[in-house]
Amino acid sequence: QKEVEQDPGPLSVPEGAIVSLNCTYSNSAFQYFMWYRQYSRKGPELLMYTYSSGNKEDGRFTAQVDKSSKYISLFIRDSQPSDSATYLCAMTWTGAQKLVFGQGTRLTINP
Amino acid sequence: GAGVSQSPSNKVTEKGKDVELRCDPISGHTALYWYRQSLGQGLEFLIYFQGNSAPDKSGLPSDRFSAERTGGSVSTLTIQRTQQEDSAVYLCASSLELAGGPTDTQYFGPGTRLTVL
Numbered sequence: 001q002k003e004v005e006q007d008p009g010p011l012s013v014p015e016g017a018i019v020s021l022n023c024t025y026s027n028s029a030f031q032y033f034m035w036y037r038q039y040s041r042k043g044p045e046l047l048m049y050t051y052s053s054g055n056k057e058d059g060r061f062t063a064q065v066d067k068s069s070k071y072i073s074l075f076i077r078d079s080q081p082s083d084s085a086t087y088l089c090a091m092t093w094t095g096a097q098k099l100v101f102g103q104g105t106r107l108t109i110n111p
Numbered sequence: 112g113a114g115v116s117q118s119p120s121n122k123v124t125e126k127g128k129d130v131e132l133r134c135d136p137i138s139g140h141t142a143l144y145w146y147r148q149s150l151g152q153g154l155e156f157l158i159y160f161q162g163n164s165a166p167d168k169s170g171l172p173s174d175r176f177s178a179e180r181t182g183g184s185v186s187t188l189t190i191q192r193t194q195q196e197d198s199a200v201y202l203c204a205s206s207l208e209l210a211g212g213p214t215d216t217q218y219f220g221p222g223t224r225l226t227v228l
Contacts, residue, residue: 043219098156
């Protein structure tokens with residue numbers, strides 16, 4: 001079993017919809033949780049970063065962490081075609097340098 | 112400013128040949144990371160450099176893989192006697208290491224797409 005599980009999709013939704021992306025994990029030592037966005041043939045870029053449990057909002061994006069359930073989510077409101085990309089969750093623990101990534105979810109927003 | 116650059120962008124090689132992949136981090140970034148992205152596998156950590164030293168090389172899959180960094184800047188990932196299962200996108204990232212650890216944002220390059228025939 002992988003340390004971080006993420007449904008690879010693909011996920012296709014109409015423009016304007018609310019998108020929910022999720023990851024589960026097994027390592028209770030994880031304290032730092034990130035969401036990366038990766039466009040085709042590009043490297044991932046950091047979207048959101050959260051420490052421990054709770055919510056964080058940045059514009060149309062909201063990241064949620066539920067450590068008791070070992071479950072993290074990314075919500076995208078008012079989704080746009082430009083949001084079409086692969087979204088990767090990543091996490092790590094205090095003192096570590098490397099990130100442990102989920103498989104990535106391929107998202108398409110249809111105009 | 113310039114981001115992380117990697118070369119070549121694509122590499123096709125024959126099984127058994129050696130390949131070298133290059134990473135130029137963002138100027139001034141002391142930390143450098145290599146990851147591998149295989150189809151359906153997500154990103155897998157390979158190695159982390161702090162300056163020219165590699166305190167964590169736990170992700171290198173076999174002794175056919177090695178990496179070095181010189182002058183605290185450019186890094187080269189070498190794969191010897193390539194196998195078909197080595198086919199993947201190899202991504203490099205760098206970070207400033209202001210605070211040290213997970214709070215330092217890793218900036219990724221576009222990757223090198225390696226195909227082993």
